[in-house]
Amino acid sequence: MASDRPPRPATQSDVAREVGVSRTLVSFAFRGAPGVSDETKQAIFAAAKRLGYRPNAVAADLARKHRSAVGLYLLDIRNEIYADILSGVRTALSQEPNRLILSVSRSVDGEDRGAVESLIEARVGIIIAATLLDPDEAVHEMAASVPLVSVTRPVAGVDSVYSDDSFGARAAVEHLLTLGHTRIAHLAGPAHDGHVVRRRSYEQAMRRAGLVPQTLCADDFTQESGHRAAARLLGQADRPTAIFCHNDQLALGTREAAYAMGLSIPRDLSLIGYDNSRTAGLHGIDLTSVDLHAARLGEAAGQIALERLRNPEAPAADRRFTPRLVVRSSTARPA
Amino acid sequence: MASDRPPRPATQSDVAREVGVSRTLVSFAFRGAPGVSDETKQAIFAAAKRLGYRPNAVAADLARKHRSAVGLYLLDIRNEIYADILSGVRTALSQEPNRLILSVSRSVDGEDRGAVESLIEARVGIIIAATLLDPDEAVHEMAASVPLVSVTRPVAGVDSVYSDDSFGARAAVEHLLTLGHTRIAHLAGPAHDGHVVRRRSYEQAMRRAGLVPQTLCADDFTQESGHRAAARLLGQADRPTAIFCHNDQLALGTREAAYAMGLSIPRDLSLIGYDNSRTAGLHGIDLTSVDLHAARLGEAAGQIALERLRNPEAPAADRRFTPRLVVRSSTARPA
DNA sequence: TTGAAAGCGCTAACAC
DNA sequence: GTGTTAGCGCTTTCAA
Numbered sequence: 001m002a003s004d005r006p007p008r009p010a011t012q013s014d015v016a017r018e019v020g021v022s023r024t025l026v027s028f029a030f031r032g033a034p035g036v037s038d039e040t041k042q043a044i045f046a047a048a049k050r051l052g053y054r055p056n057a058v059a060a061d062l063a064r065k066h067r068s069a070v071g072l073y074l075l076d077i078r079n080e081i082y083a084d085i086l087s088g089v090r091t092a093l094s095q096e097p098n099r100l101i102l103s104v105s106r107s108v109d110g111e112d113r114g115a116v117e118s119l120i121e122a123r124v125g126i127i128i129a130a131t132l133l134d135p136d137e138a139v140h141e142m143a144a145s146v147p148l149v150s151v152t153r154p155v156a157g158v159d160s161v162y163s164d165d166s167f168g169a170r171a172a173v174e175h176l177l178t179l180g181h182t183r184i185a186h187l188a189g190p191a192h193d194g195h196v197v198r199r200r201s202y203e204q205a206m207r208r209a210g211l212v213p214q215t216l217c218a219d220d221f222t223q224e225s226g227h228r229a230a231a232r233l234l235g236q237a238d239r240p241t242a243i244f245c246h247n248d249q250l251a252l253g254t255r256e257a258a259y260a261m262g263l264s265i266p267r268d269l270s271l272i273g274y275d276n277s278r279t280a281g282l283h284g285i286d287l288t289s290v291d292l293h294a295a296r297l298g299e300a301a302g303q304i305a306l307e308r309l310r311n312p313e314a315p316a317a318d319r320r321f322t323p324r325l326v327v328r329s330s331t332a333r334p335a
Numbered sequence: 336m337a338s339d340r341p342p343r344p345a346t347q348s349d350v351a352r353e354v355g356v357s358r359t360l361v362s363f364a365f366r367g368a369p370g371v372s373d374e375t376k377q378a379i380f381a382a383a384k385r386l387g388y389r390p391n392a393v394a395a396d397l398a399r400k401h402r403s404a405v406g407l408y409l410l411d412i413r414n415e416i417y418a419d420i421l422s423g424v425r426t427a428l429s430q431e432p433n434r435l436i437l438s439v440s441r442s443v444d445g446e447d448r449g450a451v452e453s454l455i456e457a458r459v460g461i462i463i464a465a466t467l468l469d470p471d472e473a474v475h476e477m478a479a480s481v482p483l484v485s486v487t488r489p490v491a492g493v494d495s496v497y498s499d500d501s502f503g504a505r506a507a508v509e510h511l512l513t514l515g516h517t518r519i520a521h522l523a524g525p526a527h528d529g530h531v532v533r534r535r536s537y538e539q540a541m542r543r544a545g546l547v548p549q550t551l552c553a554d555d556f557t558q559e560s561g562h563r564a565a566a567r568l569l570g571q572a573d574r575p576t577a578i579f580c581h582n583d584q585l586a587l588g589t590r591e592a593a594y595a596m597g598l599s600i601p602r603d604l605s606l607i608g609y610d611n612s613r614t615a616g617l618h619g620i621d622l623t624s625v626d627l628h629a630a631r632l633g634e635a636a637g638q639i640a641l642e643r644l645r646n647p648e649a650p651a652a653d654r655r656f657t658p659r660l661v662v663r664s665s666t667a668r669p670a
Numbered sequence: 671t672t673g674a675a676a677g678c679g680c681t682a683a684c685a686c
Numbered sequence: 687g688t689g690t691t692a693g694c695g696c697t698t699t700c701a702a
Contacts, residue, residue, distance in 0.1 A: 346679055347680065348680095358679090359681085359682085362681065366681090390679095390680085391678090391679055393679080393680090394678070394679035395679080396680090397678090397680070397681090398680040398681040398682080399681060399682090400682080
């Protein structure tokens with residue numbers, strides 16, 4: 001109800017006046033700083049409650065010299081790995097008092113400086129960014145304004161926490177090769193800096209096996225784009241017997257496209273995704289996928305962020321995790 | 336690189352000094368306010384760029400009288416409907432300059448005042464909350480500190496945007512009744528205020544049909560909880576032939592539990608979810624589900640928030656949408 | 671243990 | 687079109 005809301009929210013001064021102490025003490029009391037007697041504290045909290053006082057984080061942030069808030073940028077809220085990364089970051093920060101400010105990209109198809117800018121303007125002390133699609137120079141530019149931890153993508157000279165995409169992609173392709181596939185296509189996302197590792201690794205593995213790589217780029221990383229792109233790929237005369245997709249969403253889209261064309265998985269088409277999302281493991285989906293341990297990446301990123309806040313001059317961290325191929329029944333020998 | 340970062344970020348004053356004008360003009364220029372000559376504007380932007388100036392949103396927020404930021408609280412980042420709600424809210428706000436501040440609950444199992452508090456402390460002008468699990472009084476308390484729009488849950492006297500859960504649940508149960516089921520169980524989430532509508536509606540529909548309702552509450556709204564609860568339910572001697580779940584995640588967990596016990600869907604068990612998430616529509620999942628049009632709820636909530644900001648005294652909005660049962664192949668006549 | 675006072679970087683009257 | 691000025695609510699020395 002709008003009507004019974006006070007016109008002006010209570011401030012520290014109001015509480016101080018009510019109790020008959022100075023603002024300083026109220027400030028100390030609320031931050032749990034030492035030097036306030038227990039009685040005073042009680043009186044302050046009681047008065048605060050009476051007045052409906054809420055600390056103003058905006059004002060506190062402004063007054064504080066040291067910026068300790070952590071900004072977290074997430075590329076795609078519909079992709080589970082970002083939820084996992086968020087959990088991981090929270091785990092890492094849970095013991096610390098740092099505030100976490102979230103920023104989710106509004107474009108699924110590429111660079112979104114706006115979302116990161118808003119974090120910079122919110123004056124966070126450090127930004128954890130998962131996943132940056134911007135060109136390397138742009139990332140360096142951002143990192144010049146505020147410390148940055150890049151998650152899922154290594155950037156030279158910038159704190160980076162990522163999974164070995166080269167290893168993951170190779171494992172996927174080799175799995176298909178071992179099964180006897182030769183017409184293996186790759187469904188990539190749009191080609192952004194730092195997002196071509198899986199693709200390059202796929203292409204290398206193919207060439208090393210004496211095969212011709214065929215890469216198709218989807219418009220973005222969503223299931224819908226995957227569906228569209230896969231429809232093209234599968235409509236070809238000499239269609240591939242296996243497709244390795246940049247992520248699970250593209251793979252799920254591919255799967256729908258295949259079924260829509262009357263193809264069966266894995267009989268007519270073997271399929272591999274990347275992320276090992278919950279959906280991939282569902283009965284009836286059983287999608288072979290590469291697990292990049294997103295929650296662990298997030299946790300590591302959170303720890304690195306805290307260290308960076310403590311020590312701005314330390315050399316850039318570079319933490320690489322090894323992914324794991326999870327084989328399910330979406331892959332089999334070619335017919 | 337940490338080393339080439341300036342110790343103190345540039346401020347409006349720095350830019351003003353560099354250009355040789357007053358801070359006011361810099362402020363006006365950056366906000367696009369009228370009254371700054373084009374030349375001056377150019378000079379200001381050039382200087383800002385040179386100095387690496389970034390507006391400080393924290394300071395701006397503090398100085399501004401009128402709070403226009405919109406805070407969005409999301410209960411569960413892993414549930415697609417919240418991503419849909421976010422999209423909808425963004426659509427509604429896209430024409431307006433209001434900043435959107437996100438807050439995601441850290442507990443999936445219940446009330447999370449902390450996440451809402453942080454929004455209050457961030458001094459947002461209004462909070463859009465999806466979904467509040469707190470008791471009614473608690474919601475009223477929050478709404479006393481800051482205008483609130485409750486999404487997916489109607490709260491008397493508070494702006495509410497929701498879907499007709501009673502209708503949705505009835506449609507689900509009636510679908511199962513029509514198919515000939517009599518042992519229909521309901522898998523609910525934990526019983527929170529405002530989250531018993533689907534359950535009550537289920538129970539009513541059952542009684543009306545002369546049947547005995549059997550409701551089981553999962554620990555929270557996740558797939559894992561659904562799995563656990565369903566395992567109990569399906570382990571019974573006289574197990575149900577159909578289960579209507581509070582949401583898709585619980586339904587997917589139920590599905591896994593069923594398959595793990597060697598049951599087949601829909602042959603041995605008919606299953607209905609709620610949310611009509613993307614996963615529900617995948618080939619091989621084909622989950623019958625109730626679509627509550629989350630994106631539309633989000634958009635309506637965004638619009639209502641903007642109106643409330645303009646007119647604090649207007650009577651509380653109450654916008655109810657009608658859901659739609661989407662029948663797929665997870666439901667069939669009992670064996 | 672407490673208080674006074676000087677900002678933090680910006681906005682928004684208001685005056686020129 | 688441009689400048690002056692008084693805060694916004696809080697933190698944080700520094701003194702008492």
